Amino acid sequence: MVRIKYVERPELTNRERILFVDFIKGMKITLKNLMKKTVTTAFPFEKLTPPKRFRGTHAHRVKNGKEPPSFKVIEKFMDIEFGESRCVACYMCMQACPVPFLFNIEAIQLPDGRKKVVRFDMNLLNCMYCGLCTEACPVDCLIMTDIYETASYHRASCVLHIDDMKKRSIDFDRRRYGEPDRIWIDDDQRSKLWGQIKWS
């Protein structure tokens, strides 16, 4: 059902050429846009809320009673208090990550045979934000939040540690855990650019 067609090349007639019709039409367009409202989001004063699926800075879900069944299975071998990170040191994120050395995970063996995660560093400056690590996490621990304002003055402050990831996930879940999986939620901001969308 694919067809082939030749594009036709429009010509500028002499009448149009003498009367500057082409210029006038173009300038009419710019004038029309001059009258329209601006589409700008004044950033520090108004902000676009990233959608639920936005892949921002990483975070660690904590043990808060909402764990998936798989966590219950593995939990037995781990030493995780309530309110601590769910990470079970399965190194799946490390395996799934295309970039080697991005993760730095250490777990120790406690005397009672259970494991405990003591170190979980991520160097965000090497991260592609591709989300493969979050898809690999079997206990819904490593997630990506909607936080993007991470600019800083030092390389060292772009490296995530396990406790700030805990903080972030708590902050993130408090705001957006129960949110439906919509394409975006801030219609008032987006409508500046989009105009009014009629939702089905």
Place this chain on the structure above:
Amino acid sequence: MHLWAETKELELLEEKFSEIKLEKAENFTSIIVKKENLLDILTFLKDELDYRMFIDLTAVDYYPKNPRFMCVYILFSPEKRKRIAVKCWADNDSIPSVIYLWKGAKWAEREVYDLFGIRFEGHKNLVRMFLWEGYKHHPLRKDFPKEGIQEVYLPSLNLRPDEIPAHNYTPYHTYVPSMEELEKTQKSRLEKKSQIVLNWGPLHPGTHGTIWFLFDMEGETIKNCEIILGQLHRGIEKLAEDLTYTQIIPYTDRMDYISALCSQVAYVNTVERLLGVEPPQKAKWIRTMMCELQRINSHLLWLGTYALDLGALTIFLYAFREREKIMDIIEGIAGIRLNSTYIRIGGVSKDLPEGAIDVIKHFLNDFPEKLDEYETILTKNRIWLRRNLNIGIVTEDQVYQYGLTGVVARSAGVPYDIRMIQPTDAYDKVDFEIPLGKVGDCYDRYLIRIEEMRQSIKIIKQCVAEIENLKDDRYISTENPYVLPTLNEVFSSIESMVKDFNLRIYGEQAPEGEIYMSGENPRGELGFYIVSRGDGKPYRIKIRSGAFYNLQIFPELIKGRTVADAVALLGSLDPVVGETDR
């Protein structure tokens, strides 16, 4: 559908040249020839059997075999719409050059020389393509480490005394060239004959990234031109050699960052064909829809920058205004605006969120009138006409000689569109038109891209209608042993968790073999040549970049024109450096 040469041709070849060896597989058909009669066979293929379009040339390093390098030529026959591959072992690291058969082989041979160190006898000015003169190694050889050799001490300049930047930070670094070496590189490319040699680029507002042009100019007329690539050569092909097939997907975004989704789809289709995975219907339609959205997105960026280069500053911002809308759609569906790693082997990573269809419909409704606005300002503007008409005319012969694809080929009237020749996903179910040009100048390319945007809208409309029918259909076929399970499956069932672990750790164990498949990128044919030796990682991936071959014709077209025309011509060829350099 597969595009490889038929048996009777191969038999014809066999009886003519007795010493060749045929390799006929379902995905790849190649003839292995001896080095001494390579040229005769290629000439025969080109003249008698009219495989006259040069698609790609690459090499594979079978270290520690001896001879270690195998060169692979991929040719295409425009009439029969068939491909054929010719393989040849490079005994003692050298092989005859084919630039007298196809001009397009010039850069490809330089690239192979640069990355593998194979010498091409008879190639004039065989210098490095991506790296600089005086670079000691040939990176794509198997015995060269991926990280390179970290020989110089080059620490970060602003470290606080107490600061440890990161656990993976090392003060040692690979060798960074000096200005003198770069000047040596420049000298080796072009020697001054006329008044001045103008360095246009590499860090120049007008050169679409970091292409480095050398203009040998007489007044403002360009007498001779050379292009230095490699200012964005990041070694993606080397990286891909020790990643699993899934892990390569994010890197395909970073190649052609303006049309990330198209690159993903082209790559994933190739891998699926190799693994024998069949995605579900809904995924196919979603892929097609996203591809076309991305095509509009890419063409809009082209329109904006092209108009900016030709001085129409406002069009640039109008085009970006529309781009923002598509960015919103992609961000809402995939999660990231630009390099959205959305396509997965066996489907797509997530289903469409609620409201996505409404937003896309809204976009489809009000985009055409915006397109008309651009056309009103530009298409019949006398200045626009004078800047575009009869600039950089591409002929049909040049298309075959240089292996031009995409809009550049279609502007010369060659109906070469992968969506038509080898339809993947849902392209065989939608109906659309492929615009062709009659003259082949910049103005034709402009009109064709504008028309392609309209056609994309047409396609997306059909996709939206189809996806609404398949609302509660599966979007990824996880029952396939090669396809990663979704998170919910992992959470609930232990089998999928084990499968997930295996696929993540060992990768998709692809069957042994080779494959070449391509997709229609906004810049041309984006082909992937994958050699698999049966383990979870590809043995070699060659990325056939459309922009690389399209850009190759620039020096020939610009001779005798001015710098102002160079801007227009470069804009209408529309290269993306990430793809040319990989």
Place this chain on the structure above:
Amino acid sequence: MAVKHNNGIILTTVEEVLSWGRRNSLWPASVGLACCAIEMMHTAASRFDTDRLGIIFRGSPRQSDVLIVAGTVVNKVAPMLKLIYDQMPDPKWVIAMGGCSSAGGPFPTYATLQGVDRIIPVDVYVPGCPPTPQALLWGILELQKKIKAKKEGKVWEEIPIREVPTASQPIPIKEKSPLGF
């Protein structure tokens, strides 16, 4: 120097005014290298309009104050980038946009420069691949804060590593100073 000791107040007020002028008309050199360049263009385009903050992109490094390194810097282009940086007149600042220019990003290969701060000093790192325009704007605001701090006599070593960033709410328009940032 002697003057400074005599009437430091006047000098500080002068410094104040100058730093206000500088941080309110940052002109970046438009050096686009890779993917991040596209997002940089989007930041300058109509949706997130940098011109609001007095930021207009200049073609020539001689007339620009801040160098936004947008994209992967490979070894081959590094010397030229340093040349561009040297051509810029003082005072000048550098923003490393995206992972690639900050630390090599996802390309730990033979060809890529592992962080542009190995050849030129960087003031602000903006993680992201690529950072969204809002993230880049946030980085630019961070740079403005830094210039302000410089005015107060702090050097960048003394600026503490920022605490864990969480999603911040929009600044109420009334908190904006009448003279801009």
Place this chain on the structure above:
Amino acid sequence: MELLGTVIGVTVKSLIFIIVMFLAAAYLTLLERKFAGHVQQRPGPLHVGPHGFLQPIADALKVLTKEDLVPDSVDKVLFYMASLLAFVPAIMILAVVPFGEPFTVFGLEIKPYITDLNIGVLLALAFGSLAIYGVIFAGWASNSKYPMIGGLRKAAVLIGYEVALGFAMVGPIMQAGSFSLREIVEAQSGMWFIIPNILAFVVIIFAILAETGRTPFDVQEAEAELVGGYITEYTGMKFGLFPLAEWYIATFVLSAIAVILFFGGWQPLPLMGWLPIPDIVWFFIKVFLLFMFFLWVHWTLPRYRVDQITELAWKVMLPLALANILVVALWIIFIG
């Protein structure tokens, strides 16, 4: 005594003119950025001061305190002289531009112009042509390739359009029978000279666009081709003078001359004579409208190629200007 008074008066007036012109130019940049912004559906400068009102001051502060960096390879004398040569002539044209009729405040008569030469038009043309030297010097002294090409391009354009501009001005002069701009305005009290001189007006529009380097004629600093054109190597205020002089002051002054020649200077707009508006205000309203028209063109059209521009100048604009002279001559003979 008489002489002393005149001297003082002229000095004061010129000082006022120059200072006002500087400020006006600074704020014309803000005007242009606002206008461009809204054409592109963005607000333009917004946060620096209320609605970006302090933006020009911030820019000026920054530009003035930038390190004044002179490359070693440049020819120092010409390098400095170029920025002055580009700036001074643009200002000096003001000397002969009248803004209105003389009026009296507190019993002393104020002439809203510095001097009323009887060869005003010629002087304006002469000063306008001087600007070419600034451009050529800048391009040459920078001792770099892009500035060189940019300077040559600009020079070619200027030379082409100076001629057309000169011939286009002949029509109104013939009708007024005088070179003095003030008398030309007074001669239009009945009917504006736009009526027979429509051809000349088109030529003048193109010529002003070309002289002031606005699209479609901004070849000298086409960013995509030549990074910054002939000002690539300039930093700080030496850089700031060029766009200030070329884009704003020159545009403003030339629009003023165009208004004087074709739109009856400070005569009120047709059918609005009854409005209680002083003639200076009328004059500035007209100039402002013309200036906005140039901005509007600048932010709409694409850019010509340099050879096409010179071709246009010699093959189209010059014949048009000559034809206009013929038309006006016939007009004077038959209609009077």
